Amino acid sequence: MILIGLALVFLSVGALVASVLTKLFFGIGLLEMGDAAQNPQNYPNSWGAIMLSQGVTLVFGLAGAALALVWLTGRSWREYLMPRRSVSAVWFVAAAAIVILALPLMAYLIEWNSQAHVPKFLEGSWLTRFGTWALAKEEELKKTTAFMTRFSSPGRFGVAVLVIAAGAAIGEELFFRGVLQRNLVEWFRSRHVGVFVAAAIFSAIHMQFLGFVPRFVLGLILGYLYEWSGNILVPMTAHFTQNAFQLLLVYVQQQQWTASAFDPDSTDSIPWYLVLLSVLFVGAILYFLHQRSQQGPAEMHTLSAGGVAVASPETAPAETRTLGSKGIEADRK
Numbered sequence: 413m414i415l416i417g418l419a420l421v422f423l424s425v426g427a428l429v430a431s432v433l434t435k436l437f438f439g440i441g442l443l444e445m446g447d448a449a450q451n452p453q454n455y456p457n458s459w460g461a462i463m464l465s466q467g468v469t470l471v472f473g474l475a476g477a478a479l480a481l482v483w484l485t486g487r488s489w490r491e492y493l494m495p496r497r498s499v500s501a502v503w504f505v506a507a508a509a510i511v512i513l514a515l516p517l518m519a520y521l522i523e524w525n526s527q528a529h530v531p532k533f534l535e536g537s538w539l540t541r542f543g544t545w546a547l548a549k550e551e552e553l554k555k556t557t558a559f560m561t562r563f564s565s566p567g568r569f570g571v572a573v574l575v576i577a578a579g580a581a582i583g584e585e586l587f588f589r590g591v592l593q594r595n596l597v598e599w600f601r602s603r604h605v606g607v608f609v610a611a612a613i614f615s616a617i618h619m620q621f622l623g624f625v626p627r628f629v630l631g632l633i634l635g636y637l638y639e640w641s642g643n644i645l646v647p648m649t650a651h652f653t654q655n656a657f658q659l660l661l662v663y664v665q666q667q668q669w670t671a672s673a674f675d676p677d678s679t680d681s682i683p684w685y686l687v688l689l690s691v692l693f694v695g696a697i698l699y700f701l702h703q704r705s706q707q708g709p710a711e712m713h714t715l716s717a718g719g720v721a722v723a724s725p726e727t728a729p730a731e732t733r734t735l736g737s738k739g740i741e742a743d744r745k
Contacts, residue, residue: 414484415592418477426472430465437464450552452559459568462560467575474583478591493590496642503641503701504649510633510697511654516690519682521626553620561662569663573656581652588614588631589638589647597639607635630654636698640705 431442438457440448445465452458482492560576563569588610597606611631615624634647641647 415477415481415595418480418484419473419587422476422480423469423473426469426476427465429472430468433468434461434464437461449556459559459562460571462556463571463575466560467579470575470579470583474587478586481591493586493644495644499641499643499646502704503637503643503646506697506701507637507646507650508653510637510694511630511650512657513690513693513697514630514633515657516682516686517694518626518630520687521629522623523681525625526622561659563663563666569659572659577652577656577659580655581648584614585634585638585644585648585651589634590644593635593638603639607632607639611635633694633698637701640701 428442431445434445435441438461440455440457440461444455445461448455448458449462452462455461479489482489485492561572563572592613593606593610596609597603600606600609611628611634614631614634615627618627620627634650637647637650638644
């Protein structure tokens with residue numbers, strides 16, 4: 413609940429900061445930003461304003477809330493986010509390869525999810541009203557995404573990679589994997605439950621419900637990459653690669669370097685054999701990484717009165733921190 417409250421506060425402050433910057437650089441203030449997002453053709457500088465607003469809100473809102481929670485629990489950012497184990501370059505290469513090889517599978521899931529509908533016996537219920545709202549929201553977000561990925565110059569493409577790929581990878585992974593998932597795993601006392609719940613929240617918060625399932629699956633992949641590697645940079649690498657690679661495909665198509673068009677949200681059918689190969693390759697790499705994570709105990713970093721100590725999970729007692737009326741208290745189990 414504290415994390416949710418912090419996210420609301422930081423997102424609000426981030427939106428305010430973004431509105432000041434967009435007014436200063438693009439002449440579009442807080443009152444005009446909503447109309448600029450829905451009707452960008454009416455504002456010559458709307459693309460830059462939307463990108464600036466998105467980047468500031470993403471990094472300041474999500475990453476800021478995550479780091480603020482760490483600070484409130486009395487821990488240093490370095491100690492809290494310190495890798496639990498040292499990982500080789502293999503992890504980063506494999507993480508990037510997974511999300512690229514998963515594209516046919518994701519395309520199939522997008523096609524399947526887009527055909528979701530409310531069962532007839534539930535028609536007229538709140539689910540129907542929710543479905544109508546979700547469809548309208550989906551169309552609105554599709555228009556915004558199409559506008560943001562309209563690259564008229566290499567500079568625009570570079571800005572998009574910085575905001576949509578790098579900004580999202582840093583802000584969302586710090587928030588959803590580095591803090592939210594970590595606390596859910598401790599709360600449920602189950603690695604799998606924590607990963608699944610965090611992935612569901614990660615997918616739902618994007619407000620694209622016809623793409624809930626593929627984004628949920630992506631959240632699971634990112635979640636297990638973090639759990640197995642113990643290094644937040646690994647899911648950040650995968651997240652960045654996934655977004656940057658799709659942006660690159662869009663940019664290549666727009667430059668007419670290839671005759672085939674690419675739509676990251678396309679619902680066109682994917683050949684079954686490509687989907688099967690995608691599942692096999694992704695499954696094989698995930699199995700390889702899981703086996704690699706079992707090779708030797710992970711180094712655990714705990715914060716004690718003497719500073720940061722390193723101990724193996726078999727010998728180090730677990731220490732949790734709670735926020736009570738007397739401040740931060742450390743309890744050992």
